[in-house]
Amino acid sequence: AAGVIQSPRHLIKEKRETATLKCYPIPRHDTVYWYQQGPGQDPQFLISFYEKMQSDKGSIPDRFSAQQFSDYHSELNMSSLELGDSALYFCASSLDAGETQYFGPGTRLLVL
Amino acid sequence: SQQGEEDPQALSIQEGENATMNCSYKTSINNLQWYRQNSGRGLVHLILIRSNEREKHSGRLRVTLDTSKKSSSLLITASRAADTASYFCATDPFPSGTYKYIFGTGTRLKVLA
Numbered sequence: 001a002a003g004v005i006q007s008p009r010h011l012i013k014e015k016r017e018t019a020t021l022k023c024y025p026i027p028r029h030d031t032v033y034w035y036q037q038g039p040g041q042d043p044q045f046l047i048s049f050y051e052k053m054q055s056d057k058g059s060i061p062d063r064f065s066a067q068q069f070s071d072y073h074s075e076l077n078m079s080s081l082e083l084g085d086s087a088l089y090f091c092a093s094s095l096d097a098g099e100t101q102y103f104g105p106g107t108r109l110l111v112l
Numbered sequence: 113s114q115q116g117e118e119d120p121q122a123l124s125i126q127e128g129e130n131a132t133m134n135c136s137y138k139t140s141i142n143n144l145q146w147y148r149q150n151s152g153r154g155l156v157h158l159i160l161i162r163s164n165e166r167e168k169h170s171g172r173l174r175v176t177l178d179t180s181k182k183s184s185s186l187l188i189t190a191s192r193a194a195d196t197a198s199y200f201c202a203t204d205p206f207p208s209g210t211y212k213y214i215f216g217t218g219t220r221l222k223v224l225a
Contacts, residue, residue, distance in 0.1 A: 033212065042200060042218050043155065048211035056211035090155060097211050098142050098204055103155040 002026055004104035006091050012110045013081050021076040021107045025093030031055070032074040033101055034066060037088040049074055050097060081111045118201060118216040126224050131188040133219040135201030138182065142204040145213070146175060146186050149198045158186070158199075193225045 005024040013019050025032050031050045035043040045058035049068035060066075063081075068074045078085060088108050092101035118135045125131050135144070146158040159175045161168045161184065167176045174187040188195055198220050202213035 031211065035213075035215075042215040043202075043213075045212040045214065050211060058212060088152065092155075092213075100145065100157055100160050101202075101213060102157060103147070105154040108152075 004091055004093050004102055006089075006104040006107050008107060009105065010108045010110075012112065014112055015081055015083060017081050017111075019078045019081060019109060021078070021089055021091075021109075023074045023076070023091030023093075023104060025072050025074070025091075026102055029093035029095055029102075030072055031094045031097060031099075032068055032072065033092040033094075034060075034074070034076050035090040035092065035103075037090065037106075038084075039087070041087075043090060046076070055097070078109075083111050085109060086111045118199075118219045120219060121217065122220045122222070124222045124224065125191055127191060127193055129191055131191050131195070131221055131223070133186045133199050133221070135184045135186070135216050136182055137184075137201075137203045137214075137216070139203075140206040141179075142206060144177060144184050144204070145202045146173075146184075147200045147202060147215075149200065149218075151197070155200070188221075191221075191223045193223050195221060196223045197221060 007022045033048040034046040037043040046060040047066050048056045052068045064078050066076045088106045090106045092103045094101045143162045145160045147155040161177045172189045177184045198218045200218045201216040
C-alpha cells in the first residue's frame with residue numbers, strides 16, 4: 001500500500017541557510033501534519049493543513065512556513081536555519097481530522 | 113506542558129516475556145494512539161483506541177483505555193527481539209477532530225534474545 005513520502009530523506013545545511021522539505025500524503029488523504037523530533041525527544045506538533053488550508057498550529061517558529069498545494073502535497077520552508085533546528089521532521093497524513101495519522105519516514109536535517 | 117507521560121521510561125525484558133507500558137495524559141481526548149519507533153526512524157502506527165472504547169487487540173498487542181484515570185496501557189505479549197523500539201502514545205485532544213497529536217515522552221523497550 002502507498003505510504004507517505006518525504007523528500008529529501010537527509011539534508012545538511014549551514015547556519016542561516018534555507019531548507020525546503022516536501023511531503024506527499026497517502027492518496028485520498030486530505031489532511032497533512034508536520035512534526036519535529038529533536039534528538040532523544042518526543043515528536044512535537046508544528047502545523048497541519050486540511051483541504052489546503054492551515055488547520056492548526058503548534059510550536060512552529062516564525063522562521064518556518066508551510067503550505068499545502070492543490071495536489072495535497074505539502075512543503076515546509078525553513079529559513080535562517082539555526083543549530084537547534086537539527087532534528088527529524090516527520091510528515092503525517094490522514095483521511096480526516098481525528099482519524100489515524102500515518103507517518104512518513106522523516107527527513108533528517110543537520111544544521112552545521 | 114507535556115500532554116502525555118509514559119512509564120516506565122525504559123524497560124528491558126527477556127524474549128518471550130510480556131511488556132507493559134503506560135501512558136497518562138492531562139486533558140480529555142477524542143482518541144489515543146500507540147506508535148512504535150525504531151532508533152530514530154519513522155513512526156509506525158500500532159493501534160487507535162477511541163474515547164468510548166475500553167480495550168482493543170491487534171495480534172500480540174492489547175491496549176486499554178481508562179478515561180476516568182486519563183491513562184492507557186499497551187501490553188505486548190510473548191515479546192521478540194524485533195519488538196525492541198521506542199513506544200509512544202499520542203492523544204487527539206478535545207474538541208473532537210482536532211488537527212494535531214500530542215505525543216508522550218515514550219518508553220524505550222529492549223527485548224533481550
